[in-house]
Amino acid sequence: MRPRIVVFIPAHNEEKSIRDCLAGLGDQELPTGVELDIFVIADNCTDRTEERALDAGDEFRLNLYVLKTKNNKQRKVGALNHAWKNIYGDHLDIYFKELTPYQKIYKQSIKGILGMDADSRLAPHGLIYMWEGLMSARNIGGVMAKYTMRMPKKKSSLSKDDVHYEEKLASGEYGGPITRWWTHQQKQDMASWLLDLQYHGGSTYVLGGQATLFRPEALQNIVDENKLDGPWQDESDVEDMLLTWQLQKSKWKTLISPKARCFVDAMRNYHTFRQQRNKWQSGTVGLLTNSDIGVKTKHTGKIWRSQIKAFINLIIRALFLTLLVVSIATDQFKWSWIWITPIIIASILNTILAMKTPMNRPVDVIMAALLISPEIYLWVNLITFIHVWLDRFSATKKDGWANQYNAESGKTSSRIVQGILMAIIIIMVGLGFCVYYQDYLTSQVVQLATQPYITIGWTLLTYLTIFATLHMMYQIWTLRAKHTA
Incomplete structure (x- = not known):
């Protein structure tokens, strides 16, 4: 035979x-x-x-x-x-x-x-x-x-x-x-x-x-x-x-x-993607943290580093938004042109990735260079990251296969519209609050009380951003190789 x-x-x-x-x-x-x-x-x-x-x-x-x-x-x-x-x-x-x-x-x-x-x-x-x-x-x-x-x-x-x-x-x-x-x-x-x-x-x-x-x-x-x-x-x-x-x-x-x-x-x-990524991320985290399975890989360190990278990306964005809102609300915001550096590095990285992606379109390269597409996509993945790690500490185990299949067959639907509406409402309420209490928020008493925390926050954010920027520069360095995707 x-x-x-x-x-x-x-x-x-x-x-x-x-x-x-x-x-x-x-x-x-x-x-x-x-x-x-x-x-x-x-x-x-x-x-x-x-x-x-x-x-x-x-x-x-x-x-x-x-x-x-x-x-x-x-x-x-x-x-x-x-x-x-x-x-x-x-x-x-x-x-x-x-x-x-x-x-x-x-x-x-x-x-x-x-x-x-x-x-x-x-x-x-x-x-x-x-x-x-x-x-x-x-x-x-x-x-x-x-x-x-x-x-x-x-x-x-x-x-x-x-x-x-x-x-x-x-x-x-x-x-x-x-x-x-x-x-x-x-x-x-x-x-x-x-x-x-x-x-x-x-x-x-x-x-x-x-x-x-x-x-x-x-x-x-x-x-x-x-x-x-x-x-x-x-x-x-x-x-x-x-x-x-x-x-x-x-x-x-x-x-x-x-x-x-x-x-x-x-x-x-969005819905089917979220369910698929929930299954993938949940399964990966399960293998990393479940000692009962009793199997590890030589890539364990690499996978943990990707989890840490996602966590740092989440902290950077959450911290930046918090500090930005508090600084503007209390009239303590000061722009620094050095902040443009990580944005430029991120733009270069994503442009190269878009160009190395098989069968790319000009519009995709432009959207990558402007960081519009990468940032939206990253936020979706960060939501999945949060969801999976919160579920990891819950008592009930979810069936990832069933959730993905139900999403693909149309048996379940996304709540993204409700989420966007809720975010808009929260932003509008926050803006109204800041405008109504503007005099109090910009008073010397509030500024003196918040200034130490704002300083510590921006310092921490600076170090995290430097770390993330160095990692992006390393990625750009690796992309010089003539590998194809």
Whole structure:
């Protein structure tokens, strides 16, 4: 039997996206003498995912099989492990039987396992690039493609006379200016992360589930060492990160391919983005702080530094706004031109990142240079940061997967409008208060009482800003490398 790569694609009601995913696999160039088998796991589907997958398999001449789960309560993790057990056997089955001679030969023929999401598409040559990376050394456990968010087509390009107008809009393939802007922010964020990892050697602390080629021996190693029925676990909302940490603990390398690219869908609005990032951030914090899981990574220090960086960004902005309001209200505000330095550095950094982001648009580069887009995006992430750490100290555990799925399926809605209205009301009340009590707030008594605290606050803010500015200068220095996102 020839050596082969098998693909696991968990698909829960993915009838709209599964064909595009399989079309990408049909475009792939295979290593010489290697075959490709594709397993689509129709996970608790209530739509035509199975039918569409089989049709696409025939259309693109793929060796495709559809597996179906029954009463799977572990979502993506359960679907992936279902495919794994279909090949490697289910040790939890009370009727477990040894593999047949054919099954044993088939298992031995598998040299790579490609995990993919049903709404992602591998770019041409992506598979061969990941294969070359995986085969470059025996201690490489997994190689991940570089992810790029797909930009929605312009909604204005659709004719309202098109009989499929509403259907095309609902598909998510088209979007308005806000959706396209929001997609670019996620794409630039991903590009920044990929560039940073490549500058530091290409080792990654998470092999993303959208497109990663694993060494079967490494996955089997995780199963045996941890007495599991499959490599993936649902103990964390970030099952791909947990698996990556376990691979690193077992001395397997986890790398990013410098050439392979995978196009993935972005979160199209604020609400779905927040729920996705809540799940990611919550899962990351859980792995960092939960000693019961008992697995760490060599990147632990790097991840903690990113958490500290987010905290410093939050303190800088909260402290600046507080000091600005108090200083103006008490007539003690004094402008210093030195403050323009971190703004210029931030503008340069974000401009470079925008230009290094694949398929960027001129408007995105301009918005990055003006710091409008980066600041809005940062505030959204800071809100998530606060939310996750507050939840970490609460007694109730939230289901990140369920929250994200409910948001994407439209079962829940955002409260951003109420939040903006509340912020406007608070600002208006604060302005009214300052105007009404202006004489008292600017009196010598109030100024003498607040002046020491304002001085201490601006001093602390100065040191924090210097630290943040030096970090931005370091990032600019790293971007001089000829890595691509």
